Amino acid sequence: MPRSFLSYIAQRAVQCVLVILIGITITFFIPRLSPTDPVETAVNQAVMVGQFSHPDAVREMKEALIRLYGLDGTLLQQYVRFWKGLLAGDLGPSLSSFPKPVMTLIRGSLPWTAGLLLTTAVISWTLGNLLGSLAGYYKNQRWASIVGIIAMALHPIPYYIMAFVLVVLLAYVVPIFPIGGAIDIGLKPAFSLVYLSSLLRHAILPSLSLLLVGVGGWFLGMRTLVTNVIAEDYVTYAKYAGVRDRVIMYQYVMRNALLPQITGLAMQLGLIFNGALITEYVFSYPGLGYLAYNAIFAGDYSLIMGVAVFSIVGVSIAVLLIDLAYPLFDPRVKYQ
């Protein structure tokens, strides 16, 4: 293996680790600087249940919770404790769902988020880029204009509105799909047609909402890129040289135009770990978005950290992989 290649990998890996370290450190401190305090939140909830709580009782409860949540000691001590736990694979207990381990909560939501967002991200990227390439390359064709108009019309619609339109149309006016949820009530996970079809039926509307908005974005981006690339000299030369149209389109134009889109895809895949809050809310679909949202409002430092760690590591690794794989897509990029 050439030395330059090894050095390139090492350099990128160190960068990646540094980004992760800094990202996690910032995420550790920021929630602790916010005025939302998990102990206050817990005490407020407890006090709300009953009548007047004597100040001494409130103080006693607070002290007990601080000890229980492991929030005693200085910030530095907490920071060291956090890293020790993290390196042992333990994100600690959630403070708003104490003492449930953060990993357990994330494990419950992550498959839904990954299933929905990974699928829709890949499909919308593929479809958007394919259609965008064709529309850009055959820009004088009537169908290309029509697809362009549709994409232009769909893309600026706020996602929330799009999601609601789909719910109203396809779950209320013509109730083909369920109004919400991830699976029929009472259905137990099983590798059966009933379960799988229920899973699919519930996933169609949230997926469709993400696809319609996502495809439009990729389409418009790719069409612009292709329009620029076909004006390049080497494309004109290839045409004059009698290279087949399909080859020019896939090998010369699309491959070159695709490079920034690949970076975009990598970033999007990394961000999957943030979840899709609005999708989850509108379609009552489980996922990491709602978990993170509640954690922020409850000042649940551990859960915020848990979701953030996944997101930071996800984006960093995605960027690293793209950096490493880039020369495969574009031979002009060298491992230097």
Added chain:
Amino acid sequence: MSWKRRLILFVVVMLFASMLGSYAWAAEPGATLDVAPGVPRHETLILENPEGRIADPGRFNRWAQGGGNSTGLQQLALDTLWYIDPDAGIDDPWNNSLAEAPPIYNEDYTQMTVKLRKGIYWSDGVEFTADDVIFTVETLMANPAMSFGAQFQLNVDRVYKTDDYTVVFDLKQPNSRFHAIFTVRWSACFIMPKHIWEKVDDPVAFDFNDPLVSLGPYVLKDYDPNGYWYLWERREDWHRTSLGMQYGMPQPKYALYIAPGPADKRVMAQANHDLDVIHDLTPEGMISLVNRNPLSKGWFDGFPWAHPDPTLPAVMLNNEKYPLNLPEVRWALTLAIDIVNVSMASYNGAATLSAIHVPPTGGYLEWYFDPMESWLQSFSIDVDGEPFYPYDDTVACRVAETVRKQLGDQVPTDPEQLKKALGYGWWKYAPEVAEKLLLKNGFTRDRRGNWLLPNGEQWKISILCHGPTVPTMTRAATMIAEQWTKFGIETKAEPTDLLWTRLDYGDYDVCLAWCIETWGGHPDLFWFLESWHSDYYRPSGEQVVNKNPMRFKNEELDRIIEEIKGRDFDDPACVDLGIEYLKICVKEMPIIPLMAYNVFAVCDWYYWEGFPTADNPYTNPVANWANTKFMFPMIRPTGRK
């Protein structure tokens, strides 16, 4: 056509066929719907859980953090000694639930004795006895991080039984309201099954799942591991629960608590008869729903529909900060509010207004509003040596008139009916009087007409309010800000997610929130009023003790609170003392009362009928209150399937 194209065409056709087929099947007349396998729709009551998705759905430890409360847990599976209904109750607002009778105190309130019902059983067949109550108290005392633990530590010297059905609490100091810990308003300290919890090493970590042993008439049948729904099934031995024993069989065989999502989806779900009880809606959602589904009914049969909760949203004024420490300035701000516009902006007119410092709900109309009416009519404030009578009892009619332009005949015309629904009255909109009060206190106007403080600085106010989670309050704050700006005070509404924390620490001047919460079904005000005593006063910067975030101190009020504390919970003299409290508040105006916290709880009378209403107010229909259990034996199936 190539085989690839044929395959694609086949797949597309099949997909559409299956979609249409499933739609046709669902719409087939006469078909019995199931909400889950083996759970018929017509035997199920579906209620909204307003908590949304539960992050840790398998946790049922109501005494510690995590899990949900309004999943049916505190409504159908837990029970405690007493309940006070915010409305009229089935036979009385006071309900002896696990207790056989009200609490028995000794003369100096240092001991409380509780007689328990006999014949109550946990869902696993073990009898409920005094041991469960004692165990609950001792477990919580040993764990002050759990709800009520620290309070028990502070209050309880010893808890013991004299027989299996009699529990005695020896208290560390006199406390005539100790029973309130075990009395449900919307929640309370529920009782643990000793035979389950005594085997647990760490009560804080215990999920109380597997098994979730119920003391209520339902047991958990299933729940969503993703936290969106909880399905409960009626116990075979429902008659061995406090509810069944008193009021007969709960009618729905199943109860399903779901998190249906945003208000628009709740409207759609109920219009489709897929959601029987909506916890709350926006006023616009309510109007939209009643227009779509004639069987959707609110608390009032028509405008204003909403159920007034015994909570009083108010303009909270930090009485510690200049110039809000001056009663005349507080009154000036009150008179610069046009309440009709606030009602329209916040609730589309469907607000139940209150001029005095208790919510206009439940029995409070009779206990406090009626007796105060003549005093309010004759109450005056001194304005440049002349009396000004600020009370306006025409407000309800004026609100109704405004709403009638939009809703026509849906708005009642009977003044008595309007009074109950929209409030007895409020304070006059009198900016000219407000101006005189400010001028008297050294305020001046600049050339543009804006108010300057006596030191020449411009008077600016920021009204803290809830963010989009409580839109009615945000809208009210925005309207008040607009009115005060029009009056010449530069005011803006400031939505924040840290409202309660900032209130607690006094980090505000003006805020739209609430600190007055009452039983609704019982006149005792001590529940919120105790913490208004100057003993518990904390200056801004220190955390407030419970319900005095406006930092109000008054010697006369201290006396009233002490007198109430020394009297029995049911002593009629407490109502007279409560009226004295109200008069002090009207004179001093420590906060500006606005309205009841109206909740658009809507019930669909398609599968079930007999839900509580203003005409039959046997309980509160707001689904997150533990009292809603009383709805279950009272509703009846309509026979629709």
